[in-house]
Amino acid sequence: MKLKPAAFIPELLRHIFKKPATVRYPFEKLKVPDDFRGTPVLKPELCIVCRSCVRDCPAFAIEITTLSEEEKKYKMTIHNDRCIHCAQCVESCPTKALFMDTEFEIATDSRLKLKAEYIYSRQKKTDQKSQQT
Amino acid sequence: MKKITIPIGPQHPALKEPISLRMTIEGEVIKDADIRLGYNHRGIEKLAESKTYIQNIYLMERICGICSHSHTTCYVQAVEALCGLEVPKRGLYIRTLVSELERIHSHLLWLGVAAHEAGFDSLFMYTWRDREVVMDLLEIISGNRVHYAINTIGGVRRDISEQQKEKILEGIEFLRKRTEYYTNLGTTEPTFVARISGVGKLPKEKAIELCAVGPTLRASDVASDIRKDDPYAVYDEIPFDVCTADTCDVLGRVVVRVKELIESYKIVEFVIKNLPAGEIKIKAPRKVPEGETVSRYEAPRGENIHYVKSNGTDKPERLKVRAPTLANYPATIEMLKNGFVADIPLIFAAIDPCICCAERVVELIDVKSGRSDIMTFSEIKRKYFCEKKRETL
Numbered sequence A: 001m002k003l004k005p006a007a008f009i010p011e012l013l014r015h016i017f018k019k020p021a022t023v024r025y026p027f028e029k030l031k032v033p034d035d036f037r038g039t040p041v042l043k044p045e046l047c048i049v050c051r052s053c054v055r056d057c058p059a060f061a062i063e064i065t066t067l068s069e070e071e072k073k074y075k076m077t078i079h080n081d082r083c084i085h086c087a088q089c090v091e092s093c094p095t096k097a098l099f100m101d102t103e104f105e106i107a108t109d110s111r112l113k114l115k116a117e118y119i120y121s122r123q124k125k126t127d128q129k130s131q132q133t
Numbered sequence B: 001m002k003k004i005t006i007p008i009g010p011q012h013p014a015l016k017e018p019i020s021l022r023m024t025i026e027g028e029v030i031k032d033a034d035i036r037l038g039y040n041h042r043g044i045e046k047l048a049e050s051k052t053y054i055q056n057i058y059l060m061e062r063i064c065g066i067c068s069h070s071h072t073t074c075y076v077q078a079v080e081a082l083c084g085l086e087v088p089k090r091g092l093y094i095r096t097l098v099s100e101l102e103r104i105h106s107h108l109l110w111l112g113v114a115a116h117e118a119g120f121d122s123l124f125m126y127t128w129r130d131r132e133v134v135m136d137l138l139e140i141i142s143g144n145r146v147h148y149a150i151n152t153i154g155g156v157r158r159d160i161s162e163q164q165k166e167k168i169l170e171g172i173e174f175l176r177k178r179t180e181y182y183t184n185l186g187t188t189e190p191t192f193v194a195r196i197s198g199v200g201k202l203p204k205e206k207a208i209e210l211c212a213v214g215p216t217l218r219a220s221d222v223a224s225d226i227r228k229d230d231p232y233a234v235y236d237e238i239p240f241d242v243c244t245a246d247t248c249d250v251l252g253r254v255v256v257r258v259k260e261l262i263e264s265y266k267i268v269e270f271v272i273k274n275l276p277a278g279e280i281k282i283k284a285p286r287k288v289p290e291g292e293t294v295s296r297y298e299a300p301r302g303e304n305i306h307y308v309k310s311n312g313t314d315k316p317e318r319l320k321v322r323a324p325t326l327a328n329y330p331a332t333i334e335m336l337k338n339g340f341v342a343d344i345p346l347i348f349a350a351i352d353p354c355i356c357c358a359e360r361v362v363e364l365i366d367v368k369s370g371r372s373d374i375m376t377f378s379e380i381k382r383k384y385f386c387e388k389k390r391e392t393l
């Protein structure tokens, strides 16, 4: 192959007049795609406390504690500081009670602030059915 | 001239990850090299034994940030083989699509690194800028730029829409033009060619003898590619060529990777145009029947091997990973021999090393006696902590 000295020069010169390839973050932001995997969020009204999400989460980021056995009250804690944003919980959930939002600027000064807590009473399966019909 | 040994690393400005290289040099010429690993050991294989098969997908993904899809695919293929699952065609096609997009991003990244090590920083900037195009495509498909998490046992997790297909084709068209330009540039720019040709020689016989893999092997004129030799997913249905070069040096490794980029564009286009309709996954059992299997995969850096042994529960009994970089170390030593000290970063970068992926065991060497041992943690505790205590008493 024939060698051409300084073959790169025209390309370099062309770039002087081009727009920058980056955006001026944080003043300008790029849009993330619609099904971006952000933070897992619970819709408490749909959860049947089957604990599939707890079992499948690879980072042990979901915790469900029973607050009251009689009233069927539960607390779900999603530790977003441990979460690796894989969305396996969303996939494991049989009732689609979990979804991923598109938030990506979640940095804070304390990992405790990343915890999300949901206190709710469980929907009986029959309740859900009656709601649907 | 007197021979002296100089240590490079574990921490060194020329190294991106910790590794220890000991070079025996005579003047400026390297006479012998020794590679010491173990500075980046993460205990992933042990951890995998305590996680379920589903959780392990995400753990395998984190072996490497660049070939994350390679490790998950290799792993799920093994588990699917153990369960006897027949993955739907569409699932396999999407898997192949993501693996080729990954190869594109990895090779573009490598091209930039090689250019940087050779002192051609404008090429480095431009390839990395163009790489953003394929990163964005991966993000659109999977929801994340680095850890795509598209694989699951029994298929893939996300489908591809018509809109996404169009975007992918557009992106690939752009990248093809850019790559053609870089091919032209990389092989005609005299300073760049002079810097990389003849550096890091690995003759064909040596490459075979030392079991080199991937582009390193193909640059020594050995047409070996797992996608052709032992086709997995749908590679037996896809037309593509195995790219080789016969110069056996860093220039050859650049040429092989650039040619592979062009092949990958072809594969992506073929996959998009021939994507069959149907399901993307089938349901997998939680418990995997007893057995053992080996799965092979052509990662961007070479052959990746996963060995999985199951004992009938929902957790693997043993999971062994052989990352491609590990296979290329013996060949690297051969390449370094009789080279110059100034070529070390370039030669090393040319195998596209991923050091922490290759870290599998920690070897303890007694400094006084030179005795080497592989120990369990309780032995370490007994030996070192107890001895310390006794001494202080």
Ligand code: SF4
Pocket (backbone or CB within 6 Å): A040, A056, A057, A058, A059, A060, A061, A062, A078, A082, A083, A084, A085, A086, A087, A088, A089, A090
């Ligand atoms: S996204 Fe993944 S890591 Fe995060 S809570 Fe869900 S399963 Fe766990």
Ligand code: SF4
Pocket (backbone or CB within 6 Å): A042, A046, A047, A048, A049, A050, A051, A052, A053, A054, A092, A093, A094, A095, A096, A097, A098
């Ligand atoms: S969120 Fe879904 S998977 Fe988790 S306990 Fe509730 S219903 Fe089950």
